[in-house]
Amino acid sequence: MIDVRCICAIGHRGQLGLNGQLPWEGNTNPLFVEDVTRFFALTMGHVLIAGPKTVASVPAFAFEDRTIDVIRSHEDPEAVLARYPGRRVFVGGGIAVWNVYARYIQNWDITRLPYDGEADRWFDPAWLVGGAFRAP
Numbered sequence: 722m723i724d725v726r727c728i729c730a731i732g733h734r735g736q737l738g739l740n741g742q743l744p745w746e747g748n749t750n751p752l753f754v755e756d757v758t759r760f761f762a763l764t765m766g767h768v769l770i771a772g773p774k775t776v777a778s779v780p781a782f783a784f785e786d787r788t789i790d791v792i793r794s795h796e797d798p799e800a801v802l803a804r805y806p807g808r809r810v811f812v813g814g815g816i817a818v819w820n821v822y823a824r825y826i827q828n829w830d831i832t833r834l835p836y837d838g839e840a841d842r843w844f845d846p847a848w849l850v851g852g853a854f855r856a857p
């Protein structure tokens with residue numbers, strides 16, 4: 722069975738993204754910096770699958786010590802997950818990806834950050850309670 726997880730960070734009202742980046746991008750408050758550091762620590766050595774915009778926002782260093790794959794809408798989600806037998810797979814978003822893959826995620830690690838500004842991408846709580854399927 723594939724261990725399918727998600728780590729994400731949201732603002733006070735579920736803000737996830739803005740202009741292709743994190744809404745709080747560039748904020749040097751230690752809480753924001755530590756959250757990004759923690760994301761890379763927990764995903765190290767594992768697999769990160771995400772849509773093209775999310776992967777484009779991943780810094781170059783992160784490709785060195787984890788498997789990062791762009792996934793596309795024409796791909797069957799179970800076939801995608803089946804590429805990684807025995808691995809821990811983090812589903813990294815964005816929105817349309819979580820809409821489809823949420824049902825396979827056994828562990829959600831969501832940090833609420835002290836951000837209450839603009840966003841153009843939002844967390845959907847329905848992802849947490851949708852029908853659960855066992856990954857292949």
Ligand SMILES: NC(=O)c1ccc[n+]([C@@H]2O[C@H](COP(=O)([O-])OP(=O)(O)OC[C@H]3O[C@@H](n4cnc5c(N)ncnc54)[C@H](OP(=O)(O)O)[C@@H]3O)[C@@H](O)[C@H]2O)c1
Nearest residue numbers: 729730738741742743772773774775792793794814815816
């Ligand atoms: N706060 C956080 O923790 C967090 C985490 C991740 C992302 N974000 C933010 O979210 C934003 C990027 O997300 P996004 O939603 O705009 O774009 P995205 O990452 O490109 O994800 C959406 C795209 O994934 C592709 N996709 C792959 N498999 C799919 C499937 N089975 N069904 C449907 N679509 C699928 C589709 O592109 P095609 O149709 O072209 O294949 C879709 O348009 C950025 O602002 C980023 O910073 C935030």
